[in-house]
Amino acid sequence: MSLLSNKYLIISDIHANLSAFESVLDDCKDDLFAGIILLGDHIDYGMRSNEIIQKLTLLENNEWRGKILTNIWGNHEKLAVDKDLERLSTDRGRAVAEYTALHLSESSYEYINSKMNKNGLQEFTIDGFRCLAVHGSLDDPYWKAIGPEDLHGDYSDYDFVFGGHSHFSHSFTHFYKTDDVNLRNRKAVRMINPGSVGQPRNQNPNAQYAVLSLPSGSVELRSVEYDIEYEQSLFCPEVDVFYRDRLKRGI
Numbered sequence: 219m220s221l222l223s224n225k226y227l228i229i230s231d232i233h234a235n236l237s238a239f240e241s242v243l244d245d246c247k248d249d250l251f252a253g254i255i256l257l258g259d260h261i262d263y264g265m266r267s268n269e270i271i272q273k274l275t276l277l278e279n280n281e282w283r284g285k286i287l288t289n290i291w292g293n294h295e296k297l298a299v300d301k302d303l304e305r306l307s308t309d310r311g312r313a314v315a316e317y318t319a320l321h322l323s324e325s326s327y328e329y330i331n332s333k334m335n336k337n338g339l340q341e342f343t344i345d346g347f348r349c350l351a352v353h354g355s356l357d358d359p360y361w362k363a364i365g366p367e368d369l370h371g372d373y374s375d376y377d378f379v380f381g382g383h384s385h386f387s388h389s390f391t392h393f394y395k396t397d398d399v400n401l402r403n404r405k406a407v408r409m410i411n412p413g414s415v416g417q418p419r420n421q422n423p424n425a426q427y428a429v430l431s432l433p434s435g436s437v438e439l440r441s442v443e444y445d446i447e448y449e450q451s452l453f454c455p456e457v458d459v460f461y462r463d464r465l466k467r468g469i
Contacts, residue, residue, distance in 0.1 A: 224345055225249055228412040228428040230257035230353075230382030231292070234264030234318070235416025235465075238425035239273065241444035242415055249429065253344060254285045257382035258292025258334075258353040261326070262318040263417055263461050265452040271326040278333075287342055288351040290335040292382065293360035298322060299330060305361055310458035317456050345432040347377040354383045364409055366390055378408050378430070386420045387413030387428065389437040410437055417461075423468035 227246060232239050260274065261267035278286060297303060298319045303312040322330075338359030339352035355362045356371025363384035364370055373379045374394040388411045396405040413426030420426075424441040431437075446465050453462040 224252040224432045226253045226255055226287075226344065226430040226432070227251045228255045228257070228380055228410060228430060229415055230412050230427075231259040231385055231414035231417060232261075232264075232270055233259055233294070233414065233416035234261050234267040234270055235425075235444075235449055236264075236266040236269045236273065237446075237449045238416045238444045239270060241442045242425050242427050242440075243277075245440065245442040246427070246429070251285060253287040254282050255287055255351055255380050256289040257351060257380060257412070258290045258338065259294045259382065259414075260292070261298060261322070261330075262294035262315055264449065265454065265457070267318055267321070268323045268326050271323075271329045275325075275329060275333075287344065288335065288340045288380075289333060290340055290351055290353055291330070291338050291360075292353040293338075294318075295330050295334060296336075296338070296360055299327070310460055314457050314461060317454075341376075344378075347432065348375065349378045349380065350376045351380045353381070355381065364411065366409075369409070373407050373409070374405055376407055378410065381409065381411050382414075384411060385414035385418055387411055387426050387439045389428070389439060408435065408437070413439065413441075417465065418468045419464075421468050423466055 260270050297315045303315055306312050342349050352359050354360050355364045362370045364381040390409050392407050392409055394405040396403055412428035415425045415427055418426050422441055425444050426441050429438040450462045450465055
């Protein structure tokens, strides 16, 4: 593969929404990816956590074999394992997290504990660029997201930072002061959030993900329709209708 056309698939916050995830996979099936960046929260909120883990396992053993660069815990993987629900802001959030943890299969727990990076962040290098994948931010890898208004950390050591958690897609450049006249004393760091595959909150209900091309640095923030009504039909009475209804509005 030519280095001039290397593409990287960036996925975050699937949240047990298999219909949305499969639409993303279908949407990018003709792309040839040099690497896959997974930013956590594969599970919870939605009804098909085990099915998402099964799908990821299948992909890792086939199309994605050897291409996964990061597969980090989000706060919902952490919740499922350590059962510390106090940081969730609502009773309904605690209830659905308890439901998810109760219904996760043994193989799903095995995947979360052995196939994912428990630190919630990971440094890596692609095409000579220094990168950081973090579910939240350096200030708090699980619970505080990077945003244009507050980065929640110092990322000056990196060229690209990939974050999730907020369910808001973005791609922007932050400049740090540096003693390098060749860079006019400014160091550029690109911040990329692919948005959420399975539970967008930017008032766009479609499944969202991102593609980075290197070395050009171009970023595509993609959005694809999926069968929302079918996914909503799977919700059970034990889970607050809020999580079902929000899918239609993207909030």
